[in-house]
Amino acid sequence: MSTGLLCVLALLPIIAVAFFLVVLRWPASRAMPICYFVAVALALFVWKVPGWKVAAASINGLVIAGTLLYIIFGAILLLNTLQESGGLRAIRKGFTDITPDRRIQVIIIAWLFGSLMEGAAGFGTPAAICVPLLVGLGFPALAAVVAGMIIQSTPVSFGAAGTPILIGVNRGLASEQAVHDYALQIGYTEWTDFLAMIGWRVAILHAIAGVLVPLIVVMFLTRFFGRNKSFREGLRVWKFAIFASLAMVIPYLIVAFTLGPEFPSLLGGLVGLIIVTTAARRGFLMPREDEPWEFDKKENWNPDWTGKIEISENDSNNAMGLMKAWVPYLLVVLLLIVTRLSALPLKEWISWQVTLPKLFGTEIAPNFQPLYLPGTIFILVSFITYFLHRIDVASYKRAWGSSLKAGLAASSALVFTVPMVQVFINSDGGAAGCPKMPIALAEGVAALAGSAWPIFSPFIGGIGAFVAGSNTISNMMFSLFQFDVGQRIGVDPSWIVALQAVGGAAGNMICVHNVVAASAVVGLLGKEGLVIRRTLVPFVYYALLTGAVGYSIVWFGRDGALNLGSVIAALIAVGAIAVIRCGTKEK
Numbered sequence: 001m002s003t004g005l006l007c008v009l010a011l012l013p014i015i016a017v018a019f020f021l022v023v024l025r026w027p028a029s030r031a032m033p034i035c036y037f038v039a040v041a042l043a044l045f046v047w048k049v050p051g052w053k054v055a056a057a058s059i060n061g062l063v064i065a066g067t068l069l070y071i072i073f074g075a076i077l078l079l080n081t082l083q084e085s086g087g088l089r090a091i092r093k094g095f096t097d098i099t100p101d102r103r104i105q106v107i108i109i110a111w112l113f114g115s116l117m118e119g120a121a122g123f124g125t126p127a128a129i130c131v132p133l134l135v136g137l138g139f140p141a142l143a144a145v146v147a148g149m150i151i152q153s154t155p156v157s158f159g160a161a162g163t164p165i166l167i168g169v170n171r172g173l174a175s176e177q178a179v180h181d182y183a184l185q186i187g188y189t190e191w192t193d194f195l196a197m198i199g200w201r202v203a204i205l206h207a208i209a210g211v212l213v214p215l216i217v218v219m220f221l222t223r224f225f226g227r228n229k230s231f232r233e234g235l236r237v238w239k240f241a242i243f244a245s246l247a248m249v250i251p252y253l254i255v256a257f258t259l260g261p262e263f264p265s266l267l268g269g270l271v272g273l274i275i276v277t278t279a280a281r282r283g284f285l286m287p288r289e290d291e292p293w294e295f296d297k298k299e300n301w302n303p304d305w306t307g308k309i310e311i312s313e314n315d316s317n318n319a320m321g322l323m324k325a326w327v328p329y330l331l332v333v334l335l336l337i338v339t340r341l342s343a344l345p346l347k348e349w350i351s352w353q354v355t356l357p358k359l360f361g362t363e364i365a366p367n368f369q370p371l372y373l374p375g376t377i378f379i380l381v382s383f384i385t386y387f388l389h390r391i392d393v394a395s396y397k398r399a400w401g402s403s404l405k406a407g408l409a410a411s412s413a414l415v416f417t418v419p420m421v422q423v424f425i426n427s428d429g430g431a432a433g434c435p436k437m438p439i440a441l442a443e444g445v446a447a448l449a450g451s452a453w454p455i456f457s458p459f460i461g462g463i464g465a466f467v468a469g470s471n472t473i474s475n476m477m478f479s480l481f482q483f484d485v486g487q488r489i490g491v492d493p494s495w496i497v498a499l500q501a502v503g504g505a506a507g508n509m510i511c512v513h514n515v516v517a518a519s520a521v522v523g524l525l526g527k528e529g530l531v532i533r534r535t536l537v538p539f540v541y542y543a544l545l546t547g548a549v550g551y552s553i554v555w556f557g558r559d560g561a562l563n564l565g566s567v568i569a570a571l572i573a574v575g576a577i578a579v580i581r582c583g584t585k586e587k
Helices: 003-023 030-046 051-083 089-097 102-120 125-136 141-150 156-173 179-185 189-208 213-223 233-234 238-257 264-281 322-338 343-348 373-387 393-425 438-467 471-489 495-509 513-521 528-554 564-584
Strands: none
Touching: 003 030, 003 156, 030 051, 030 393, 030 438, 030 513, 030 528, 051 089, 051 125, 051 322, 051 373, 051 393, 051 513, 089 102, 089 125, 089 233, 089 264, 089 322, 102 141, 102 156, 102 213, 102 238, 102 264, 102 322, 125 141, 125 322, 125 373, 141 213, 141 495, 141 513, 141 528, 156 189, 156 264, 156 373, 156 471, 156 495, 179 189, 179 471, 189 238, 189 495, 189 528, 213 233, 213 238, 213 495, 213 528, 233 564, 238 264, 238 564, 322 373, 393 438, 393 513, 438 471, 438 495, 438 528, 438 564, 471 495, 495 528, 513 528, 528 564
16 A cells, blocks of 8 residues: 555544544534544554454553543542632632733743643643633633643643653654664764753754744633734733743753753743742733733623633632642642652652553553552642641532542543544554554655655644644654654754654644543533634644744755745744734734
8 A cells, every 4th residue: 555545544533533623613522432433444444453452452542541530530629629728719819919910810820830830740730730720710711721722832842850752752762773873973872861962952942932832822812712802912911921931941941951851841930930920020021001901701701611610709718828728739749749750769659550461462551650640649639738728528528529520521532532542553563564553644744745854743743642642652653753754864863853842742732632631620521622723723833833943954054044944934933023013003
């Protein structure tokens, strides 16, 4: 079978997801079963994968879905615990004291606090924490989910203490002797130094594209969820948005260069959070307007914006100090950090893994780490909060009951979404002798792209994350393939691997099961396609800009400074400047 035909066939599950979720706007609980059966049919009848392997991949998907539901439940429980204790009301007042302007609040919470949480834990934790926190502050659920997904870009490559690089890229490349030979050839005798070099290049690309991410979040907030449906209202805070992005990406770059891949997002987010909240309190670069920007009255909201989880006030709750209210979230951050740093013994103690036997004679052996999952930390902190905030038993029971209902509601979508992904990425070893579907898809694109491959490289990484739900898994699948393509077209292959890692991070914006998980935390099930429609444009911007910059770098020696990549990057930059200038002109 030809490379082109295999590529088209491998694309069918992705087309099915896009058609049913984005075009027809079906809920994931209805669309994903069809997409699952499309992937199964291709695996069985085209790739001719043994039925036992398809079944094993599906069961592995159910195990992974269970871990996701566990994280979702823990995040909802923590939110409901704070709601019952009155802590959420104190946190809301604390942000209002900094500024009641929703544009500034979303930058602080989604971009900065979200980057910190991504660096500490990864695996969807920022959405699980920041999305419900935004809803608790009065944001529409759909707006909170869209904001939470868009920031799943710049910090993701260094999430969970650098897991996408240290595990994803590492496992993707380490088994190939040719990669080790190349590393030695360019002067890297230590493999960890070679990985750190790739991480530094990843950070450079992310920093370039990430500068506009907070502004994009704010513009989407005012355009799609504002009373006046105006990009202009978001552009009015462009100075503060760019300042907030630089406050995060500059320390992020410094840390990536000096300390390696473990801490750029964690320390970048932490330093940025301190700088920006201090600046906001003092009015630095804050919008000079008569009234802070606010959403329309709730009764005027589009019904699609609101989830089933309602944040209500409890008049019986006593007033609570801001520090006491924030203690649960501070405990989450602290526990996530100390349980993920290899230098500390706690990581080894709680990394106990449950591994099921290899299923049906295949190599697929589902596993999970119950103590290491963020859901365990969320539940533990919820228990601590029960005593710390002195919640009565009836209120705490109510928090558990509503959280269990919300978690179960998400299961109908995830029980087909994740098995579809596992069938897709475990489609090798069939009688047809075809490479697994993701590789077949990438090979087809590479054959068409030729020397323009650097522009397409981040999109392949993004597609990997879109279907796999993970930057780490996308890097495992495609890093070696990207390295080989780089050598084949005669450029520095480490830059192509860096472009893969950046695209895989940006793919989290449109990843189906991340969207399902983030939506489930605030009870917004059934609107997954609408979320992806909103996040698709930021993803294209991110992948195209980084691909263009990567093309400009790798072909600089052949084409000079003025090449296709630099032209595309310049056009994006000029377009951004023009939009800011036009949008901020007085009417």
